[in-house]
Amino acid sequence: MIEIMSSSELERAKVTGALVADILQEMKRRARVGTNLLEIDQWTRSMIEEAGAQSCYVNYEPSFGRGPFGHYICTAVNDAVLHGLPHDYALADGDLLTLDLAVIKDGVAADAAISFIVGEARPAQSVAMIRATERALAAGIAAARPGAKIGDISHAIGAVLSEAGFPVNTEFGGHGIGSTMHQDPHIPNTGRPGRGYKLVPGLMLALEPWIMADTAELAMDPDGWTLRSATGCRTAHTEHTIAITEDGAEILTLPTGR
Ligand code: MF3
Ligand code: CO
Secondary structure (H helix, E strand, O other), rough: OOOOOOOHHHHHHHHHHHHHHHHHHHHHHHHHOOOOOHHHHEEEEEEHHHHHOOOOOOOOOOOOOOOOOOOOOOEEEEEEEEEEOOOEOOOOOOOOOEEEEEEEEOOOEOOOOOEEEEEOOOOOOHHHHHHHHHHHHHHHHHOOOOOEHHHHHHHHHHHHHHOOOOOOOOOOOOOEEOOOOOEEEEEOOOOOOOOOOOOOOOOEEEOOOOOOOOOOOEEEEOOOEEEOOOOOOEEEOOEEEEEOOOEEEEEEEOOOOO
């Protein structure tokens, strides 16, 4: 199903989006050397509940995971990239951490992800990978406007990732979002311009470029959720929820800076 949001729903989407972004920034601030992934999960739970919002993850039971997710945020370290199940692990200096969060508030969902390096180390390849996903996301957003097609966004994202030298996996990508987290259309991270669904004002999309250093192949953890690079190489992932407006696109998951 493709959902077109009303102006009052879009106003609420901005509130949900800012909440998601602010929680992610707060978790980034708290994610120090020695911080446990389970602490990040519990802090996220508290912030969601304090805001009067609901988790899109805790009871989520999609075909690509085993049973309800049971946690409030995805935590993916180094070779883990998507659907990282929080577990008993203390972060180390130089770890590349991806946090992915979706919540629903007043009937409207928002979804965002950030990748960053924990501690003082600055591993050059990891920095380059994070920057590549951020640039790809910016290019995808720049391609999003009424009349453009999903393929234009996919192509813009894929071009940046490929030029940066990274293979692109097409099993998981971005998606429509609205009153629920995952909706049509699917937005692959590579594609042909001019193809696919035509964008209209009121459409909300989650764009999420992600890469693995030297492979496009994923491997599933025994936990039934966490997806890692098949080769053990590092990975990165950046995501925003946007709304198509009359003349372009607005990013809904920007932090308020509080
Ligand atoms: N937020 C993720 C996405 O970007 C989905 C996580 S689903 C979960 O689409 F089940 F793993 F929580
Ligand atoms: Co998403």
